[in-house]
Amino acid sequence: MEDMSGYPLELTGENIPMVSFKKVRKSYGSLTVLDDLDLDVNAGEMVSIIGPSGSGKTTVLRMLMTLETINSGVIYVDGKPLTHMPGKGGKLVPASARHLHERRADIGMCFQHFNLFPHMTALENCMEGPVQVLGLSKAEARDRSEELLELVGMIGKKDQHPSRLSGGQQQRVAIARALAMRPKVMLFDEVTSALDPEVIGEVTNVIRKLVSEHNLTMLMVTHQMGFARDISDRVCFFYDGKIEEQGPPADLFGKPQRERTQQFLSAVREAI
Amino acid sequence: MSLFEFVMQYWPRLLVGTGMTVAQFFLAAILGIVISLAMGLLKLAPSRPMRAFAITYIEIFRGTSLLVQLYWIFFVLPLFGFSIDKFTAGYLAVGMNIGAYGAELVRGGILSVPKGQWEAALAINMTPAQRMRRIILPQALVNMLPPWGNLMIELLKGTALVSLISVADLMFETKQINGSTFLSAQAFGAALIIYYVLARFMVTPFMRWLERYMARKMGRA
Numbered sequence: 374m375e376d377m378s379g380y381p382l383e384l385t386g387e388n389i390p391m392v393s394f395k396k397v398r399k400s401y402g403s404l405t406v407l408d409d410l411d412l413d414v415n416a417g418e419m420v421s422i423i424g425p426s427g428s429g430k431t432t433v434l435r436m437l438m439t440l441e442t443i444n445s446g447v448i449y450v451d452g453k454p455l456t457h458m459p460g461k462g463g464k465l466v467p468a469s470a471r472h473l474h475e476r477r478a479d480i481g482m483c484f485q486h487f488n489l490f491p492h493m494t495a496l497e498n499c500m501e502g503p504v505q506v507l508g509l510s511k512a513e514a515r516d517r518s519e520e521l522l523e524l525v526g527m528i529g530k531k532d533q534h535p536s537r538l539s540g541g542q543q544q545r546v547a548i549a550r551a552l553a554m555r556p557k558v559m560l561f562d563e564v565t566s567a568l569d570p571e572v573i574g575e576v577t578n579v580i581r582k583l584v585s586e587h588n589l590t591m592l593m594v595t596h597q598m599g600f601a602r603d604i605s606d607r608v609c610f611f612y613d614g615k616i617e618e619q620g621p622p623a624d625l626f627g628k629p630q631r632e633r634t635q636q637f638l639s640a641v642r643e644a645i
Numbered sequence: 646m647s648l649f650e651f652v653m654q655y656w657p658r659l660l661v662g663t664g665m666t667v668a669q670f671f672l673a674a675i676l677g678i679v680i681s682l683a684m685g686l687l688k689l690a691p692s693r694p695m696r697a698f699a700i701t702y703i704e705i706f707r708g709t710s711l712l713v714q715l716y717w718i719f720f721v722l723p724l725f726g727f728s729i730d731k732f733t734a735g736y737l738a739v740g741m742n743i744g745a746y747g748a749e750l751v752r753g754g755i756l757s758v759p760k761g762q763w764e765a766a767l768a769i770n771m772t773p774a775q776r777m778r779r780i781i782l783p784q785a786l787v788n789m790l791p792p793w794g795n796l797m798i799e800l801l802k803g804t805a806l807v808s809l810i811s812v813a814d815l816m817f818e819t820k821q822i823n824g825s826t827f828l829s830a831q832a833f834g835a836a837l838i839i840y841y842v843l844a845r846f847m848v849t850p851f852m853r854w855l856e857r858y859m860a861r862k863m864g865r866a
Contacts, residue, residue: 440764477770488765492783492863502769505779534864547765554769
């Protein structure tokens with residue numbers, strides 16, 4: 374059993390990060406995916422995660438969404454522990470299902486393959502969470518969902534099922550669906566990787582709009598280096614389960630310090 | 646006597662028997678669907694005892710003969726103080742038997758829903774029960790409808806066994822008529838045709854309609 378005495382029950386002080394990974398370790402059997410990860414994301418910050426496949430990028434988001442458990446360490450969201458909860462004796466204990474349900478409300482996620490509910494229209498996809506989970510009335514949920522579908526430019530297709538929508542359109546609906554839950558933190562997991570090149574722009578434009586007009590905290594795993602450079606406040610380069618290098622996009626892309634970062638970036642450039 | 650003359654003469658009894666077969670079919674189908682759902686979900690439950698219960702149920706009802714099960718329910722259970730009238734015993738046995746097969750279809754249907762759907766439902770913070778009811782089951786249902794069509798036809802044909810505990814279904818009436826008239830070819834010929842018509846022109850079209858209806862709801866049609 375891990376000694377939890379080093380982890381506070383709550384983060385206090387000024388400028389509490391919206392998301393904080395403290396010594397988070399994730400492994401599958403003998404394979405360590407993330408090794409003592411420390412990462413803070415401030416409120417309103419847009420952080421991009423880049424790196425070669427298998428470097429643990431996506432795992433970071435999946436742990437934060439509670440789709441994966443962690444092996445040790447603690448994740449805090451908005452100052453409160455997510456993966457743990459205060460137990461007897463003033464120490465953190467692993468979170469109960471109920472605690473996870475409560476804390477998960479702060480987080481929203483968009484997936485590489487959209488994962489829209491195929492038996493519901495675009496509008497119903499967006500209304501599902503607000504009605505079923507937040508307990509909003511149908512009228513309130515519809516207003517909220519239509520507003521968001523408007524934001525992502527999908528209001529004209531609100532009554533279509535996902536099977537009638539292109540990948541880019543589905544992903545925009547998926548963004549609206551996640552936003553309808555009013556999360557504090559939005560996670561974008563390779564949201565453009567499954568899209569045809571010509572529709573990537575319609576999704577990245579929506580994310581751009583979110584960055585410029587909304588004060589959401591965002592974490593984005595992406596292979597779109599140009600996009601990451603444009604809109605991120607900070608870029609983290611992951612390599613082998615660790616943050617190899619991080620910094621403002623101009624620095625990381627302009628004058629990377631570490632050899633692995635340089636290698637990765639030049640390999641990516643060559644590919645273009 | 647031609648088959649036509651036979652039917653003209655005995656149609657009232659054949660009709661009564663068919664009515665009983667249809668009643669047994671519907672009641673057994675409802676019971677079978679409820680059991681399928683319950684056992685299919687239990688078999689996927691996180692708790693070991695729950696899974697063990699479902700597995701035991703499925704093994705018993707799928708691994709033994711429907712006729713023996715029927716006799717158990719009607720002839721053996723009264724020895725332990727549970728007397729059940731023959732009508733109830735009939736659809737109970739057939740429904741419980743079909744439920745064991747249906748449970749596997751439900752389980753398979755649930756597992757066929759892509760992982761991304763479970764994750765998306767979790768990401769909008771649905772509880773496991775909401776996720777199952779609102780997201781997974783509707784999609785699982787669409788995936789498992791075609792095999793359910795087969796199972797429903799099996800069920801219809803399985804109801805003929807209830808005649809052996811004297812439930813006055815189509816098979817029972819047919820045997821009665823045969824016993825008193827010895828018009829075996831006509832009697833069993835008529836029964837054959839009626840079972841076929843029920844399966845081919847009622848069960849199958851209904852299941853097809855249901856498949857199309859669900860496909861429309863999924864926006865596929």
